[in-house]
Amino acid sequence: MVEQVSVFLENTAGRLAQLTRVLGDAGINMRALMVADTSEFGVVRIICDTPRRAAEVLDRAGFGASLTEVLAVEVPDRPGGLADVLDALQSEGINVEYAYCFVEPSGGNAVDILRVEDPQRARLALERAGIRLVDGSDLYQVD
Amino acid sequence: MFQPESEAMERSALEALQVDRLRTTLERVYSAVPLYRQKFDEAGVRPADIQSLDDLRRLPFTVKDDLRAAYPYGMFAVPLRDIVRVHASSGTTGQITVVGYTKGDVDRWADLMARTLASAGATADDIIQVSYGYGLFTGGLGVHYGSERLGATTIPISGGNTKRQVQVLKDFGVTGLGATPSYALLIGETALEMGIDPRELPLRFGVFGAEPWSENMRRQIEETLGIVAIDIYGLSEVLGPGVASECLHKNGLHVNEDHFIIEIIDPDTLEPVPDGEMGEVVFTTITKEGIPVIRYRTRDISRIVPGECPCGRTFRRMQRVSGRTDDMLIIRGVNVFPSQIEQVLTGIPGVAPHYQVVLTKRGVMDHVEVHVEVAPEIAFDEVKALEALRRTVAQEIASALAISIDVKLVEPKSIQRSEGKAKRVVDLRNEGGTA
Numbered sequence: 001m002v003e004q005v006s007v008f009l010e011n012t013a014g015r016l017a018q019l020t021r022v023l024g025d026a027g028i029n030m031r032a033l034m035v036a037d038t039s040e041f042g043v044v045r046i047i048c049d050t051p052r053r054a055a056e057v058l059d060r061a062g063f064g065a066s067l068t069e070v071l072a073v074e075v076p077d078r079p080g081g082l083a084d085v086l087d088a089l090q091s092e093g094i095n096v097e098y099a100y101c102f103v104e105p106s107g108g109n110a111v112d113i114l115r116v117e118d119p120q121r122a123r124l125a126l127e128r129a130g131i132r133l134v135d136g137s138d139l140y141q142v143d
Numbered sequence: 144m145f146q147p148e149s150e151a152m153e154r155s156a157l158e159a160l161q162v163d164r165l166r167t168t169l170e171r172v173y174s175a176v177p178l179y180r181q182k183f184d185e186a187g188v189r190p191a192d193i194q195s196l197d198d199l200r201r202l203p204f205t206v207k208d209d210l211r212a213a214y215p216y217g218m219f220a221v222p223l224r225d226i227v228r229v230h231a232s233s234g235t236t237g238q239i240t241v242v243g244y245t246k247g248d249v250d251r252w253a254d255l256m257a258r259t260l261a262s263a264g265a266t267a268d269d270i271i272q273v274s275y276g277y278g279l280f281t282g283g284l285g286v287h288y289g290s291e292r293l294g295a296t297t298i299p300i301s302g303g304n305t306k307r308q309v310q311v312l313k314d315f316g317v318t319g320l321g322a323t324p325s326y327a328l329l330i331g332e333t334a335l336e337m338g339i340d341p342r343e344l345p346l347r348f349g350v351f352g353a354e355p356w357s358e359n360m361r362r363q364i365e366e367t368l369g370i371v372a373i374d375i376y377g378l379s380e381v382l383g384p385g386v387a388s389e390c391l392h393k394n395g396l397h398v399n400e401d402h403f404i405i406e407i408i409d410p411d412t413l414e415p416v417p418d419g420e421m422g423e424v425v426f427t428t429i430t431k432e433g434i435p436v437i438r439y440r441t442r443d444i445s446r447i448v449p450g451e452c453p454c455g456r457t458f459r460r461m462q463r464v465s466g467r468t469d470d471m472l473i474i475r476g477v478n479v480f481p482s483q484i485e486q487v488l489t490g491i492p493g494v495a496p497h498y499q500v501v502l503t504k505r506g507v508m509d510h511v512e513v514h515v516e517v518a519p520e521i522a523f524d525e526v527k528a529l530e531a532l533r534r535t536v537a538q539e540i541a542s543a544l545a546i547s548i549d550v551k552l553v554e555p556k557s558i559q560r561s562e563g564k565a566k567r568v569v570d571l572r573n574e575g576g577t578a
Contacts, residue, residue, distance in 0.1 A: 008552075041529065066524075097525055097527070137384075
């Protein structure tokens with residue numbers, strides 16, 4: 001499992017810019033950022049080098065930040081990479097709440113972040129399908 | 144029912160009894176309490192003018208400040224030698240108010256509290272633990288005398304020392320509990336920490352009051368303790384506990400109308416409102432001897448629950464108190480109390496009990512948007528969950544206020560905190576605040 005920083009944001013002009021500035025000023029480097037939004041609010045999900053510190057820094061700056069445990073898997077950066085992962089979950093009847101991906105600059109592999117209903121069952125299903133799970137320590141300093 | 148001959152009385156007989164007792168009370172206070180004589184004279188009304196319940200509205204109100212100004216004994220209607228007990232309430236502003244009871248008052252109070260316990264299902268076979276505080280506060284002794292009057296085995300443990308409360312609850316085979324709702328919950332949680340599951344104990348019911356609580360809290364108490372939780376109502380100025388109580392149907396609190404006349408008034412116009420409409424609760428005591436009160440404004444907000452109760456009691460029911468008059472709004476002609484919103488929010492996990500009501504005009508209609516903070520301690524990473532939360536909040540507030548509203552979720556701690564009275568309402572209706 002890896003820790004994702006989740007932030008509830010109102011849809012107001014400049015709010016996302018403020019958030020990223022707070023992280024930048026604290027020297028926190030983001031690996032991935034994904035925004036899910038409605039007309040009134042958004043949820044920002046961040047994978048970064050120091051998630052706990054990021055959540056603290058954001059809290060102090062007045063953002064409602066929290067840590068969410070998500071699954072991360074490594075797949076070859078090729079067509080069908082994510083489809084294999086989702087098939088493995090689908091065949092076990094495990095629902096995916098959301099997913100997003102980023103590419104590791106060094107390795108050439110992609111990292112898929114998955115939020116599922118039942119992480120324990122999902123882990124087993126992925127391991128059975130021979131898909132490599134990524135730990136927090138592979139992505140960031142465990143702080 | 145403890146006194147079915149009274150509690151299930153024909154309405155017409157009850158109303159005749161009320162008028163009779165009211166007139167006796169008025170004669171007595173007019174001659175014995177200088178403040179009432181002065182108030183009645185100023186209003187140009189004499190006790191003999193009051194011939195029916197409708198005439199009640201001609202009488203002046205009594206307020207908490209009257210009692211404060213009369214500290215300590217100024218509003219007693221009998222000589223002190225006839226007073227056998229005093230209680231007092233602190234109030235938030237410092238000055239305490241003192242109330243006195245004659246032997247007859249204590250006797251009637253015991254009956255009314257026996258009614259209250261019986262309406263929660265208690266009988267002489269029960270073992271009742273009284274965990275309300277004993278002392279100047281009316282809760283402990285009120286429940287105590289009622290429990291003894293009922294013939295139940297009474298455990299006068301009072302409040303505090305929660306581990307011992309749990310031990311007694313278990314070892315004494317307690318079947319009924321009297322406490323404030325928050326203390327009942329603490330007793331339940333402490334039991335669990337001690338490795339005792341209260342649901343496995345003989346405990347069957349509880350009578351809870353003396354502080355506002357919500358339906359959600361009731362569910363929590365009932366689930367934790369494995370009991371039926373009954374809401375009871377009272378205030379020392381009127382009697383103490385025993386003024387009104389839910390029955391097992393839990394749909395409003397039956398007011399002991401043979402001892403108290405309840406009115407619901409519009410706190411702005413001070414005129415009575417029809418049954419079913421929200422307003423401020425006003426009580427007139429019609430059997431109290433020590434310190435009768437005439438049209439006492441409680442500042443509590445409630446309404447009369449219309450219709451008959453299947454339990455057979457004919458006493459009208461007041462809805463669970465939903466707020467105080469301090470902050471009433473009129474929206475689309477409906478009286479709305481923002482404190483009701485807070486009550487709703489405390490029962491919903493995922494939001495903080497901080498809110499702001501923004502009123503604007505949409506055309507000629509008032510439009511209400513309630514801003515609610517998401518709770519900082521809950522991780523929100525899913526839009527779906529937030530949308531569901533927003534809908535829940537909107538539905539619960541709308542059903543509590545009986546008006547439709549929009550809800551906007553806002554960031555934690557983004558609503559301005561204030562040292563004094565929080566700025567809960569932003570009314571832009573008369574400032575071109577159209578949307």
